[in-house]
Amino acid sequence: MACNAGPMRRLTSLLVLKLEQRGAATRLLARRRQSDYASKAAQALVASNTIMSPEQSLYRESETRNLLSHFGGGHIHLEKDENSGIARLLIEHEGKKNAFSGSMILQLADHVAELSKWKDGRAVIIRGANGDFCTGADLNFVQKIATPVLGAKMSIFMGSVLAKLHQLPLITVAHVEGYALGGGAELLSACDFRAVSTTANIGFVHGRLGVSPGWGGGTHLTQLVGWRTALRLMASAQVLDANECLRLGLADFVFSNDSEVSAWFEQFTKTSAQSVRAAKRIVLNAQECDYSESLNRERDVFAELWGGQRHLQALQKLAGSK
Numbered sequence: 125m126a127c128n129a130g131p132m133r134r135l136t137s138l139l140v141l142k143l144e145q146r147g148a149a150t151r152l153l154a155r156r157r158q159s160d161y162a163s164k165a166a167q168a169l170v171a172s173n174t175i176m177s178p179e180q181s182l183y184r185e186s187e188t189r190n191l192l193s194h195f196g197g198g199h200i201h202l203e204k205d206e207n208s209g210i211a212r213l214l215i216e217h218e219g220k221k222n223a224f225s226g227s228m229i230l231q232l233a234d235h236v237a238e239l240s241k242w243k244d245g246r247a248v249i250i251r252g253a254n255g256d257f258c259t260g261a262d263l264n265f266v267q268k269i270a271t272p273v274l275g276a277k278m279s280i281f282m283g284s285v286l287a288k289l290h291q292l293p294l295i296t297v298a299h300v301e302g303y304a305l306g307g308g309a310e311l312l313s314a315c316d317f318r319a320v321s322t323t324a325n326i327g328f329v330h331g332r333l334g335v336s337p338g339w340g341g342g343t344h345l346t347q348l349v350g351w352r353t354a355l356r357l358m359a360s361a362q363v364l365d366a367n368e369c370l371r372l373g374l375a376d377f378v379f380s381n382d383s384e385v386s387a388w389f390e391q392f393t394k395t396s397a398q399s400v401r402a403a404k405r406i407v408l409n410a411q412e413c414d415y416s417e418s419l420n421r422e423r424d425v426f427a428e429l430w431g432g433q434r435h436l437q438a439l440q441k442l443a444g445s446k
């Protein structure tokens with residue numbers, strides 16, 4: 125359980141801010157020709173009191189799901205290996221360098237929900253198809269939801285998906301090749317580890333589009349590289365190669381072929397899945413809770429494993445051989 129409700133509260137504040145811009149969005153929309161679905165959906169959402177009134181429910185997930193479902197293309201595949209406890213997520217959007225469509229965001233949400241319930245999971249590895257990681261949101265989709273209100277809804281939804289990915293009870297690894305730009309850089313920064321290919325080009329390039337990260341990537345980047353470097357990377361929209369990422373702490377490992385990354389990943393298969401999951405819970409608590417609460421939770425995690433079947437078997441094997 126999370127130590128505080130901070131992330132959701134902040135997302136809600138964002139929507140309240142966007143609601144204050146509703147007047148401007150309405151005027152802007154009124155000036156536009158309403159020729160495609162997105163414009164009509166935007167108009168309907170802006171006009172809808174049930175969504176827009178701050179006194180009423182501010183954010184309805186089902187409505188955002190409905191909106192996103194209208195922007196198709198690409199696929200996110202999930203493959204779970206029950207024996208090893210290792211899952212693979214493959215991001216695939218042909219001809220768009222694996223950029224996220226609305227339906228891909230929904231698929232990622234569903235896969236993350238499934239992984240959160242996977243009791244025997246040890247790790248998930250996220251990779252893009254055909255030599256690129258992900259170039260963020262599909263710009264055609266972005267263009268169609270470029271209103272403050274729709275942007276806030278999309279950002280609340282995807283921000284929450286990436287927060288859940290970050291908080292999964294298993295290790296998350298981004299296997300990064302080729303381009304990882306905008307939202308793609310946000311996705312990799314939500315993971316626990318980043319194995320980065322010598323072919324990689326990673327950039328928080330949102331500034332080039334006149335915006336800033338909105339999927340939690342700015343926060344995760346700051347936690348990874350410190351505030352000064354994060355500020356520089358976001359403000360300059362600089363695109364980094366693998367060695368620069370390693371130097372700054374944005375990469376954990378640099379590889380030039382698949383066998384090197386497999387060998388590096390082996391380190392996470394040496395202990396039981398239970399111990400891996402316990403370690404993940406402990407570090408999440410240390411990040412999210414105050415010191416004494418984190419210590420209490422660490423003891424709870426310990427108590428769940430101590431004296432259990434695996435512990436006793438290991439003791440018998442190790443102590444018995446002495």
Ligand SMILES: CC[C@H](C(=O)O)C(=O)SCCNC(=O)CCNC(=O)[C@H](O)C(C)(C)COP(=O)(O)OP(=O)(O)OC[C@H]1O[C@@H](n2cnc3c(N)ncnc32)[C@H](O)[C@@H]1OP(=O)(O)O
Pocket residue numbers: 219220221223259260261262263264266303305306307308329330333335336337338339
């Ligand atoms: C919240 C999300 C966040 C935001 O809006 O805040 C974002 O993620 S915005 C998106 C940020 N990403 C970008 O700005 C990347 C845009 N793409 C590029 O700069 C280039 O395509 C690049 C550098 C990735 C690759 O350049 P290269 O010359 O090697 O190839 P092409 O440009 O010809 O790309 C091939 C093909 O892919 C299409 N493409 C690439 N990225 C996207 C994207 N994000 N959305 C839609 N389509 C994308 C590109 O248009 C080409 O298509 P083609 O039909 O062949 O012209």
